[in-house]
Amino acid sequence: MFVSFAGLVSVDICVCVSCSNWHAPASSAFVSLMWCERGSCGIGEVAEACDDSQRDEEGEDAAWIYEGGARRGSQVWVNARRTSRYKLPKARVQVKGEQSGMEFSDTYKHSGHILFSPDARFLAVAVDYRLVIRDVASLKVVQLYSCLDKISYVEWAPDSEYILCGLFKKAMVQAWSVSQPEWTCKIDDGAAGITHARWSPDSRHILTTSDFQLRLTVWSLVSTACVHVPWPKHGSRAVAFTKDGMFAAIATRRDCRDYINMLACRGWESMGTFGADTIDLADLEWSPTDSNNIAVWDSPLEYKVLIYSPDGRCLFKYSAYGNGLGLKTVSWSPCGQFLGCGSYDQVVRALNLLTFKPVVEFSHPFAVKGPSNAVVFKEIEEPYSVHMQSMLMNGSSGFGDQPRVGDSPGDNRTRVRYAVAEVPVSVPSQKPAPDKPNPKQGIGLMAWSAGSHYVFTRNDNMPTALWIWDIARLELAALLIHKDPIRAAAWDPIYPRVAICTGTPHLYMWTPSGAACVNIPLNHFVVSDLKWNPDGTSLVLKDREAFCCTFVPVLSELEVDDVDFNDEAS
Numbered sequence: 285m286f287v288s289f290a291g292l293v294s295v296d297i298c299v300c301v302s303c304s305n306w307h308a309p310a311s312s313a314f315v316s317l318m319w320c321e322r323g324s325c326g327i328g329e330v331a332e333a334c335d336d337s338q339r340d341e342e343g344e345d346a347a348w349i350y351e352g353g354a355r356r357g358s359q360v361w362v363n364a365r366r367t368s369r370y371k372l373p374k375a376r377v378q379v380k381g382e383q384s385g386m387e388f389s390d391t392y393k394h395s396g397h398i399l400f401s402p403d404a405r406f407l408a409v410a411v412d413y414r415l416v417i418r419d420v421a422s423l424k425v426v427q428l429y430s431c432l433d434k435i436s437y438v439e440w441a442p443d444s445e446y447i448l449c450g451l452f453k454k455a456m457v458q459a460w461s462v463s464q465p466e467w468t469c470k471i472d473d474g475a476a477g478i479t480h481a482r483w484s485p486d487s488r489h490i491l492t493t494s495d496f497q498l499r500l501t502v503w504s505l506v507s508t509a510c511v512h513v514p515w516p517k518h519g520s521r522a523v524a525f526t527k528d529g530m531f532a533a534i535a536t537r538r539d540c541r542d543y544i545n546m547l548a549c550r551g552w553e554s555m556g557t558f559g560a561d562t563i564d565l566a567d568l569e570w571s572p573t574d575s576n577n578i579a580v581w582d583s584p585l586e587y588k589v590l591i592y593s594p595d596g597r598c599l600f601k602y603s604a605y606g607n608g609l610g611l612k613t614v615s616w617s618p619c620g621q622f623l624g625c626g627s628y629d630q631v632v633r634a635l636n637l638l639t640f641k642p643v644v645e646f647s648h649p650f651a652v653k654g655p656s657n658a659v660v661f662k663e664i665e666e667p668y669s670v671h672m673q674s675m676l677m678n679g680s681s682g683f684g685d686q687p688r689v690g691d692s693p694g695d696n697r698t699r700v701r702y703a704v705a706e707v708p709v710s711v712p713s714q715k716p717a718p719d720k721p722n723p724k725q726g727i728g729l730m731a732w733s734a735g736s737h738y739v740f741t742r743n744d745n746m747p748t749a750l751w752i753w754d755i756a757r758l759e760l761a762a763l764l765i766h767k768d769p770i771r772a773a774a775w776d777p778i779y780p781r782v783a784i785c786t787g788t789p790h791l792y793m794w795t796p797s798g799a800a801c802v803n804i805p806l807n808h809f810v811v812s813d814l815k816w817n818p819d820g821t822s823l824v825l826k827d828r829e830a831f832c833c834t835f836v837p838v839l840s841e842l843e844v845d846d847v848d849f850n851d852e853a854s
Contacts, residue, residue: 386802386837389423391809391830397435398831403444404819406462409831410435415449417462420817423833429460432470437480441487442529446505448490450481457481457492459505471503479519484549485529493519500534502552511552513545514538521567525549526575531594533578535565544568544580546594558596562588566611573620577637581625584609589625591637600640604633612726619736622755626727630743634755644758648727648743648751654707658760661702661799662709663767663792700790700801702764711765713746729773733780738796740782742770750784752794764794772813778820779839785811791825795839806832 397410406426409416412434417427429449437450448459455477459469471478477495484491490503493516500516500523515536516522522535532547536557542565546555564583571577575594582588587610591600602625609628616623622643623635632646652660716723729742738761740752747769754761768786775782784792789810791802804811804825813826822835 387835388805389833391806391827391832392423393829394826394831395435395829397438398815398824398826399438399440400815400817400824401440401444401447402442402818404817404821405444407824407833408438408440408447410438410449415447415460417447420822420833427460427462427465431458432456439481439483441483442485443487446483446487448481448483450478452478457490459490469505473501482523484532485525486549489552491523513547517542517565518567522565524568524570524578526570527572528575531555531575533568533570533594535560535568535580537565544578544592544596555594556596558592560592561590561598561601567614569614569616571620571637572616572618577620579614579616579623581611581614584611584628586610587627589614589623589635591640600637602635602642604631604642605629609723609726612728613730615730615732617732617736617739617755618734622736624730624732624739626730626741628723628726630726630745632727632730632739632741632753634739644755646741646751646753646760648741648746649711650713651708651710652760652763656707656760657757658707658763660705660707660709660763660765661794662705662765663700663801664703665698665700665767667698699803700767700788702799702801705765709763709765711746711749711763716745729770731773731775733775734777735780738780740773740775742773748786750782750794752782761796762794762799764792764799766792771811774814774816776820777816777818781820781839783814783816783823785814785825787812791823791834
């Protein structure tokens, strides 16, 4: 297929649909899908190589590759890197189509809980009463465990040796060992009940919270001893550990006041308790880089963020405004230098923990106006036949969709792609219902990139738009507008790359170099949730009752001006 570069009208090159090798075409009179002269390119047997000077009438079928249960997906990259090498006009961006290199596995059944192990080797899948452990590389079943009731919750131990299953309807927790299948543990809290369970950092203790937050219990898997902490504030929140796993902070409430209990994780002894200056403490979190700062924030009824030291001293207090709903999301940057605060007023404020002052406020306007360095990507859906005709007429890449499993040549398939929109651009929005609680407004989704260079946000009354902010330049880097509301988004744990899903048969990705729409070649499969493998090499995509894995290419070339705040902090 030919790839046409905007701003480079004289460049026509051919890429093999199998190995993605670049080739100079024998003729540029028309577009054709081409296999390179090696034939199979190491992917699979090919009956005969296509002549690049001959039109391939079955091009869209030839572009679909099936190999041992893995289906090759497709994507169209919109490259937004402005470079002086080719002297592109400032108002334009480079548009490029290329082979995705992404492969999708077959689908497997699940009942809601899918989790990668911290060492990136295993994938745990809950299927009703069973827990299936699969190898990430081959997806073969490594272990199969049968629980005493339907699995309500799954969590890996930090060392990836053990895994627990919460059977909360029976007030039980079962734990298993991956390397020793005969080892098992069962925790039954009887009449007290269990609403949540979590691992301690040493992977040898399990913390459970009883019904009605009567107590939090620390169970030892080594000595079978237990320690009780009365009146925890929340069931699944407000419990945090330091990065080295030496200390724990647990929020409790008694006598109509919030407290923070400090515990030493070595013997689970109390180091002290101090009161928190909150009306209704929502959550707390240790700094990800040290043990000196604990971030505490109040419920949405009041905008209040506090930074405490472990000895109870209040180091910093911040409130952006007094009246109206307050905080909705709070998140530390991985470098520990910034604390992102998203609120119901549709603004994200980044607090600098070195100066204890807000550095920047990112608002989410209904229209993005110029002048702006941000690139706006807008999802466009079009019939596959229209797309192929336009590609043939324009002489640009015919790369886009591959047929899905079960599709026939007569199916009315569509494809989606990103188009770069010129500013000003209006962002689709919806007005929250004034007579309903918990309005769909404000920053409901926020996450930092691994290097703390970027942070993405979703304003809940603009559910189709994902805003990506550049912290180094304190400006909007990109805006991705989709046709459907965003269900989930997550950063690559290694690289500055975002994966997005909208409950459609498409996967969306963004990097500082551009954005891509990946059309998933699986029939009747829509992505409602996604999770990254900790090593950044694969993603698990969840449908309602099935899931698949996709293996993503490693980013070898990142922008040279990307700043890694983690490196600076070290």
